Amino acid sequence: MEGMERFEAHPARTMSIRSMEAAEAGDREGWLALFAPDGFVQDPVGPSPFDPDGLGHHGVEAIRAFWDGVITMGTVRFVIRESYAAGSECANVGTITTTLADGTRAVVDGVYTYRLDAAGRLAALRAVWEYDRLRLEPPTG
Numbered sequence: 368m369e370g371m372e373r374f375e376a377h378p379a380r381t382m383s384i385r386s387m388e389a390a391e392a393g394d395r396e397g398w399l400a401l402f403a404p405d406g407f408v409q410d411p412v413g414p415s416p417f418d419p420d421g422l423g424h425h426g427v428e429a430i431r432a433f434w435d436g437v438i439t440m441g442t443v444r445f446v447i448r449e450s451y452a453a454g455s456e457c458a459n460v461g462t463i464t465t466t467l468a469d470g471t472r473a474v475v476d477g478v479y480t481y482r483l484d485a486a487g488r489l490a491a492l493r494a495v496w497e498y499d500r501l502r503l504e505p506p507t508g
Contacts, residue, residue: 370447379457380450382489383481387445395434399427403488408433410494441467455483470506
């Protein structure tokens, strides 16, 4: 993960860092442990091939299925340009690059939000990006 070292500590920002670190490390169980039992993921927000109804993945089992179906497609890398934290939330602006097994890179620019519940667990992770603007870049080398 690149870019988060420039921003002041904040509970929601710290949670966003923990989430990104777990995703980059491929640590499914560590990532799932961050979520509240009734937490949810929308990535991207709205209908997409990852979530045809656009309602998100609610509860730990649905979030686990999201990880298994989407995050495991490749190696994930975050580059964050801006981060804004207020109250129980953090919004990070940046790029997520997923390198697939054949070396192809899926690149999305967006705003990634993290909301904590009263116990400090991840209640909502929402990724606002446009599926039609996902870029596929060929393998290098």
